[in-house]
Amino acid sequence: MNNINLQQTLPNVFAERESIVSEVWKKNLEFRKGEIYLIEADSGTGKSSLCSYIYGYRNDYQGTFNFDKENIRNLSVSKWVDVRKHSLSMLFQELRLFSELTALENIQLKNSLTGYKSKKEIETLFEAMGIDDKYNSKVGKLSFGQQQRVAFIRSLCQPFDFIFLDEPISHLDETNGQIMGDLLMQEVKKQGAGVIVTSIGKHIELNYNKIFKL
Template structure:
């Protein structure tokens, strides 16, 4: 996938509300593979909805969203399965870890499906992000910051053309946020991928091709 384009897209819930200034909603926006994009928003502006639209989980919007010119509403379930395995990776704002599994098991579960990363590389990520001593800890016991780092590692356990990051450092301090930014940048460069990240405040420090206000 080389491009994601929004054509006059707007969440249905905003349909009857007064028009608010936006550089994303009700306009034409194209995200190109290989570039990094920051979407800044206030709470309730629809940033998580946008990520869900792009990932194909929700279709309650006006307008169109296209992958390389194809309307995503016309994609089959099989096509979506392929896209989520090889073209789109998504870091959820709420992490969505399995509480009863350990940090390592949460990561390994996805990597067993994709066979994308070597175990030693994943172990290195845990060490790099300062949670190597939490690998055998159930996710429910981890702090939010630790959970966010585990979810970040999990998001790297697959190939992707675009990486969707919904408030990826909301629970991280400056040092860990910087480490995660470096990790994402290295992975995106290796895959020639684009990054689309949202923020309601602090954001990943990347060289953004465009900063859009939602």
Template sequence: MQIELKNIAPKFLEKEKIANSQVWQKKLFFEKGRKIQIVAPSGSGKTSLIHFLYGLRNDYAGSIFFNNKNVKDFDNIQLAKMRAIHMSIVFQDLRLFKEHNTFQNIEIKRALAPYHSVSQISEMAERLGIKNKLTQQAETCSYGEQQRIAIIRALQQPFDLIVLDEPFSHLDENNSKIALNLIEEEAAQRNASIILADLHELPFFKADTTIYL
């Protein structure tokens, strides 16, 4: 899988922020198997960039190429395929189904494009310290617990790239490291890339490349 950004820039962002960015209006190529950290202060367009990469929005100038094809030209079937087997994501707002319990939230994703067995959901939950929450309604879990649910859910599918938008914002450093270790192990199994975007540089994430948005 290859992703290339060619001179993209949000149509709504101030010119000064675009000019000072290492992403906007630049040419970037994300190689398979690499770890990329994007440091993005509030208001710099971090979440917009994540949504552009995932094909959720196209209100930007320039082009994003996925395997040499412009994402703006994808139809719904192509977008669904990209998201099902090539790109996984942890949204900043998590997007859990709060009417379902923790296990159901994870299993819904796993069943769509299974990479792991059902039993591994329990193993991952135990590793991240939320095994006792699997039967609990997602909306009653703390935000840090919900973040771990979203991380486990994202790891259930095949992917060549996993994109994470402030995935550890409500976790302490120890739990953040445990979750990151799991993410890195899963990415290594797939020879997949990691793009992790956060407000600040995370010292425990040993990225191959750090880019300042």
């Protein structure tokens, strides 16, 4: 996948609004592989909805989302499976971890789909994020900031052309936010991928190619 194209997209829930002031909604724009984007948003402007639409988790929108030149509404179930395994990684704001499983088991579930990361590489990520003592801790027992780091590691454990990170450092201090940014860019450069980060406040400090106001 080389680009993600939005054509006059808008959440259905916003359809009755008389005016939409946005650099994303009701616009034609393109996210290109290899480039880094930041989407700044106020709460309630559809930031998480945007991520869910692109990941195919929801379809309650107007307009068109294309992967390259293919309308995502036309993708089959098997094609979506392939996209989520090999082309598109997502770090959701609500994380979507399995609380009854350990941190490592959550990672292994994702990594087992493609075998993308070795055991040593996963251990190194845990160490770098300062949670190597939480390998065998159930996620439900961890703080939200620790869970956020587990979800971030999971997002790196697959091949991808684009990675979306929805408020990835909302519960992290500046040091851990910087570490996350460094690890992210190492993986992104390795894969030649595109990055889309969303934020309603603090965000990962990256060299963004473009910043959009949602």
